[in-house]
Amino acid sequence: MYIPSFNKFEDRQQAIAFMQRYSFATIVSVKDALPVATHLPFLVKQVSDEIILLSHFAKANPQSKDILNNNALVIFTEPHAYISPKNYEKVESVPTWNYLAVHAYGKCMLLDEEENKEALLKETIKYYDADYLKQWEVLPDQYKQNMMKGIVAFQIVVDDLQAKSKLSQNRTEKERENVINALSHSDNTNEKETAEYMAALKKQDQ
Numbered sequence: 001m002y003i004p005s006f007n008k009f010e011d012r013q014q015a016i017a018f019m020q021r022y023s024f025a026t027i028v029s030v031k032d033a034l035p036v037a038t039h040l041p042f043l044v045k046q047v048s049d050e051i052i053l054l055s056h057f058a059k060a061n062p063q064s065k066d067i068l069n070n071n072a073l074v075i076f077t078e079p080h081a082y083i084s085p086k087n088y089e090k091v092e093s094v095p096t097w098n099y100l101a102v103h104a105y106g107k108c109m110l111l112d113e114e115e116n117k118e119a120l121l122k123e124t125i126k127y128y129d130a131d132y133l134k135q136w137e138v139l140p141d142q143y144k145q146n147m148m149k150g151i152v153a154f155q156i157v158v159d160d161l162q163a164k165s166k167l168s169q170n171r172t173e174k175e176r177e178n179v180i181n182a183l184s185h186s187d188n189t190n191e192k193e194t195a196e197y198m199a200a201l202k203k204q205d206q
Contacts, residue, residue: 001103001162006170009163015102019044022078029063029072036063043127051158054120056151064152067108072156077101079193087178098194102163106156117148167198
């Protein structure tokens with residue numbers, strides 16, 4: 001990912017927190033020189049100094065057959081906002097887009113054993129919909145086993161983490177304040193969240 005020095009997302013813990021907050025991500029791998037992508041919910045865990053990503057494909061998804069021991073890129077991104085030149089002090093200005101993104105690279109390892117699949121599903125349910133866990137627990141074993149036969153569970157140990165926050169860092173303090181004010185008063189959730197990240201960065205820099 002192209003990351004100018006002033007857009008670098010330096011704090012590793014903040015990058016992990018970002019991935020956990022916006023955990024519906026895109027996994028990209030390459031098959032016969034052609035990029036292939038799937039959109040999946042991920043569990044993002046930190047174990048000692050390692051970042052581990054866990055998820056599962058539908059078994060019918062062709063990408064699931066090519067992922068074993070292959071390198072993959074997982075892209076986490078969510079809040080983004082169009083930035084109008086009206087927020088800038090100079091007439092000679094152009095529009096741009098503010099956003100945050102984290103790219104995580106690593107090798108995919110399958111979790112083949114049924115107990116590993118079951119543990120992953122339970123942990124995923126607990127993270128995304130804890131209320132459903134009670135319902136899942138009382139479902140017939142045969143039903144759950146059939147469900148697990150239809151998925152390919154995997155994990156990625158991240159070996160390269162690239163994080164970018166393009167949040168008007170190259171603009172003047174007044175311009176950044178204008179952008180924050182404009183986005184924070186928007187009805188668009190993405191724009192409001194972008195403003196929150198901008199305000200937190202501004203406070204951090206003070």
